[in-house]
Amino acid sequence: MTEIIGYIASAGVLISFLMKDIKTLRLVNSIGCSLFIVYGILLGWSWPIIITNAAILGINAYYLFVKK
Numbered sequence: 001m002t003e004i005i006g007y008i009a010s011a012g013v014l015i016s017f018l019m020k021d022i023k024t025l026r027l028v029n030s031i032g033c034s035l036f037i038v039y040g041i042l043l044g045w046s047w048p049i050i051i052t053n054a055a056i057l058g059i060n061a062y063y064l065f066v067k068k
Contacts, residue, residue, distance in 0.1 A: 002042040009035035026060040033057040 012032025019025035033053040040049030 002039065005035055005042065006039045009033075009039050023064065026064050030057055030060045030064070033060065 009032050016025050016029035033056045036053040037050055040046040
């Protein structure tokens with residue numbers, strides 16, 4: 001199950017870069033980052049994965065909701 005979440009997260013991040021609309025890109029990328037955070041937790045709290053994706057998720061949230 002852990003590997004499946006990792007593959008889905010990877011696909012989400014990869015697919016996000018195919019988006020032409022920046023808002024859609026950030027939204028799809030945020031879903032991928034959220035899944036990577038779950039993946040990092042399931043790996044036994046892999047902090048490099050969790051911290052990196054949490055930071056990217058925060059940046060996406062900032063541009064999606066704060067800076068319009």
